[in-house]
Amino acid sequence: MANKIRQVKGMPPVLPESTPNWQYVESKFRHLLQSSGYAEIRMPLLEHTELFKRSIGEVTDIVEKEMYTFDDLNGKSLTLRPEGTAGCVRTAIDNGLLHNQKQRLWYAGPMFRHENTQAGRYRQFHQIGVEAFGFADTDIELEHLVLVSRLWKELGLANMTLELNTLGTSEERLQYKKILVDYFQQQQDLLDEDSIRRLGSNPLRILDSKNPQMAELIGNAPVLLDHLGEESTGKFNRLLALLDKLQIAYTVNTRLVRGLDYYCHTVYEWTTNELGAQSAVCAGGRFDGLVEQLGGRAGTAVGFAMGIERLIMLLEKQNSLPEPERPDIYLVMLGDQAQETGFVIAETLRDAIANIRVIINCGGGNMKAQIKRADKSGAELALFLGEDEVNSGQISIKYLREEGKQIKIDQQKLVEFIRKHISQRTG
Numbered sequence: 001m002a003n004k005i006r007q008v009k010g011m012p013p014v015l016p017e018s019t020p021n022w023q024y025v026e027s028k029f030r031h032l033l034q035s036s037g038y039a040e041i042r043m044p045l046l047e048h049t050e051l052f053k054r055s056i057g058e059v060t061d062i063v064e065k066e067m068y069t070f071d072d073l074n075g076k077s078l079t080l081r082p083e084g085t086a087g088c089v090r091t092a093i094d095n096g097l098l099h100n101q102k103q104r105l106w107y108a109g110p111m112f113r114h115e116n117t118q119a120g121r122y123r124q125f126h127q128i129g130v131e132a133f134g135f136a137d138t139d140i141e142l143e144h145l146v147l148v149s150r151l152w153k154e155l156g157l158a159n160m161t162l163e164l165n166t167l168g169t170s171e172e173r174l175q176y177k178k179i180l181v182d183y184f185q186q187q188q189d190l191l192d193e194d195s196i197r198r199l200g201s202n203p204l205r206i207l208d209s210k211n212p213q214m215a216e217l218i219g220n221a222p223v224l225l226d227h228l229g230e231e232s233t234g235k236f237n238r239l240l241a242l243l244d245k246l247q248i249a250y251t252v253n254t255r256l257v258r259g260l261d262y263y264c265h266t267v268y269e270w271t272t273n274e275l276g277a278q279s280a281v282c283a284g285g286r287f288d289g290l291v292e293q294l295g296g297r298a299g300t301a302v303g304f305a306m307g308i309e310r311l312i313m314l315l316e317k318q319n320s321l322p323e324p325e326r327p328d329i330y331l332v333m334l335g336d337q338a339q340e341t342g343f344v345i346a347e348t349l350r351d352a353i354a355n356i357r358v359i360i361n362c363g364g365g366n367m368k369a370q371i372k373r374a375d376k377s378g379a380e381l382a383l384f385l386g387e388d389e390v391n392s393g394q395i396s397i398k399y400l401r402e403e404g405k406q407i408k409i410d411q412q413k414l415v416e417f418i419r420k421h422i423s424q425r426t427g
C-alpha cells in the first residue's frame with residue numbers, strides 16, 4: 001500500500017457525525033439574520049495581499065506572521081483570507097454596493113491563519129460575520145449586539161460575557177497616542193520586545209499585549225476613555241444606556257483595543273471562561289475609515305465576526321446541541337420486483353408528505369442484513385416488501401423502536417397511514 005497523505009496541520013475536516021451541529025448553528029444564524037433584513041454575500045477566498053496589508057495593518061499579528069501568502073503563476077502576490085471584513089468591503093466597493101446606499105450583509109466560511117494549533121485555534125477555521133454600511137449612529141451597533149445576544153438565547157448558550165470599549169475618532173486617538181507613547185517611553189526598560197517595536201508604529205496595540213509581565217505597566221497606563229471629547233463619550237454612553245434598557249449585561253474594558261487597525265468608536269468582544277485561552281467567541285465594532293482607505297468614497301461601516309468552531313465547542317460543553325434527526329422510514333426490499341415497487345412507493349411518499357425522511361436500502365442483502373441496516377439508521381419504521389407483499393399489493397410495517405410490533409396493510413393505504421404516524425409523532 002502507498003503511504004497515506006495526511007491532512008495539513010491545523011486544517012481539520014468537519015466529519016459527518018459533526019455536520020448536523022454545524023448546520024444547526026448556521027441555520028439558526030441564517031434565519032435570525034435573514035429575518036432582520038440582512039442579505040448574504042459570498043466573497044472569494046483569495047485576495048491580493050495588498051488588501052490585507054492596507055486594511056488589517058502591517059503591524060498586526062495577522063499580517064506580520066499569520067498569513068498564507070504566495071505568488072501565483074503570474075507572479076502576483078495573493079493571500080488566503082485571514083478574515084472576512086477586508087474582502088467584504090473590497091467586494092462591496094467593486095460592485096457599487098456602497099454609494100448612497102445602506103447595506104446589511106452577512107457571510108460565512110473558512111478563514112486561514114498560520115497560528116499555533118491547539119483546541120479552539122486552527123489554521124483553517126470558520127467565521128460567521130455581519131457588516132453594515134451607511135449607518136452613522138450607534139443604533140446599528142445596538143442592533144448587532146441585540147442580534148448576537150438573541151443568538152446566544154436561541155442556542156441556549158449561557159455565561160457569555162460582553163466587554164465593550166470606545167476608541168473615539170482618529171483625531172482623538174492621535175492625541176491619546178502621544179500621551180500613551182510618552183508614558184511608555186518613560187518606562188522603556190519594562191517593555192517587552194513586541195511592545196518596543198509597536199511603540200513606534202502602533203502603540204495602542206501594546207494595550208492588547210497578553211504578556212503577564214506587561215500587565216502592571218498596562219494597568220497603570222493612561223486610559224483612552226478619559227481623553228475623548230464629549231461627542232464620542234456621549235455616543236458611547238447612549239449605547240450603554242440602551243443596552244441597560246434591553247437588559248444586555250456588559251462590562252466596560254478600557255484596555256480593549258482589538259487586534260486590527262481599522263476600528264474606531266465602538267469595539268467589543270463576547271468571551272467565555274469555558275474554553276481556556278481561546279476565550280474570544282465573537283468580536284466586532286465600528287470601522288468607518290476602512291471604506292475610504294480601500295479606495296471607496298468615505299462611508300461608515302460596522303460589523304462583527306464569530307468563530308464557529310469555538311461556538312460549537314461551547315455548545316458541546318454546555319450540552320446544548322440538539323439530538324440528530326432520525327429518519328422516519330427505512331425501506332427493505334427483497335428481489336427485483338420488490339425493488340421496482342419499492343422505489344415507486346418511496347417517491348409516492350416523498351410527493352405526498354413534505355419533509356418525510358425515507359432511506360431506501362441500496363446494495364441488496366438478505367432480510368436480516370437489511371433489517372440490521374434499518375435499525376442502525378435510527379429509523380422509526382421499516383417498510384418491508386418481499387415476494388408475498390408484491391403479489392398481494394400489500395406492504396409490511398415493522399416498528400423498529402417497539403419490540404416485535406409488525407403489521408401488514410394495502411399499499412394503497414400507505415400514504416394515509418404514514419401521514420398519521422408522522423403527525424402523531426410530531427404533533
Ligand code: ATP
Pocket residue numbers: 083113115120121122123124125126127259278279280281282283305306307308309310
Ligand atoms: P484570538 O484573540 O483568540 O486570537 P482574534 O482576536 O484573533 O482571536 P478575530 O480576528 O476577532 O479573533 O476573529 C473573530 C473570531 O474568530 C474570534 O473571536 C474567534 O472566535 C475566531 N477565531 C479567530 N482566530 C481563530 C483560529 N485560529 N481558530 C479558530 N477560531 C478563531
Ligand code: MG
Pocket residue numbers: 061259
Ligand atoms: Mg488571533
